[in-house]
Amino acid sequence: MPSLYEHAGGEEALHRLEDAFYSSVLADPLLQPLFGAGQPQHVDHLTAFTAESFGGPDRFTRELGGFAHLIAVHRHLNITEEQRQRFVELYMIALDSVGLPGDLAFREAVRSHVEFGSAVAMQNSHAGTDDELHPLREVPRWRWPGDD
Numbered sequence: 469m470p471s472l473y474e475h476a477g478g479e480e481a482l483h484r485l486e487d488a489f490y491s492s493v494l495a496d497p498l499l500q501p502l503f504g505a506g507q508p509q510h511v512d513h514l515t516a517f518t519a520e521s522f523g524g525p526d527r528f529t530r531e532l533g534g535f536a537h538l539i540a541v542h543r544h545l546n547i548t549e550e551q552r553q554r555f556v557e558l559y560m561i562a563l564d565s566v567g568l569p570g571d572l573a574f575r576e577a578v579r580s581h582v583e584f585g586s587a588v589a590m591q592n593s594h595a596g597t598d599d600e601l602h603p604l605r606e607v608p609r610w611r612w613p614g615d616d
Contacts (some may be wrong), residue, residue, distance in 0.1 A: 469614030471523030472577055476568055480521055487513035489562035498554050502545055521581060521610045528607055535606050538589070545593040552586045577612035584608070 476482055493499040503510075516528040517538070526533060543573045559582045563575070588602045595601045 469612075471615050472574070472610060472612055473519055473522035473524035473582075475574055476522060479515065479524065481566070481568060482518050482522070482524075483511065483515045484566040485562055485568060486509045486518060487561055488565045490514060492558045492562060496554065496558060502547065502551060503607070515583070517607065520607050521585075521614065523609060523611075526607075535604065539592050539601060542589045542592045543595065545589075545591040547586075547590040549590070552590045555586050556582050573583055573612055577610065581608075581610045 473482070476485070490503075490506070490511050493503055513528070513532055516525075516532055517556055520526050520528045524558075533540075556579070560575075560579060563578060564570070585608075591600075591602045
């Protein structure tokens, strides 16, 4: 069975996904305050993170600061549960909008990845000290049935 990265369609497909998703959060009144006016490199960074998480190239870790960068950008954002849920909702909508695979196994794997990642981001966004951060310190390799 292919990795999530391969099944999604590789770098190009994930870039389309992250571009559509990022546009949606910048237009969303609940999430836009977390993202500000946006940053031109954000879609590239999101793509690199998702690609690495889904079993693709490890460029996010090698070139973009890895998980320490994610911790730093989420610190003190004070993400609410409502914002976290909206983030997941918009991500799943973006999958459809760019035509990524619709099979149930893929969608469940992506949803579990986004649910987990958004929960980690929310926890880190409220951490007052390093001891309150989520213990995850590297980009997770997300797997799905048959992907060993």
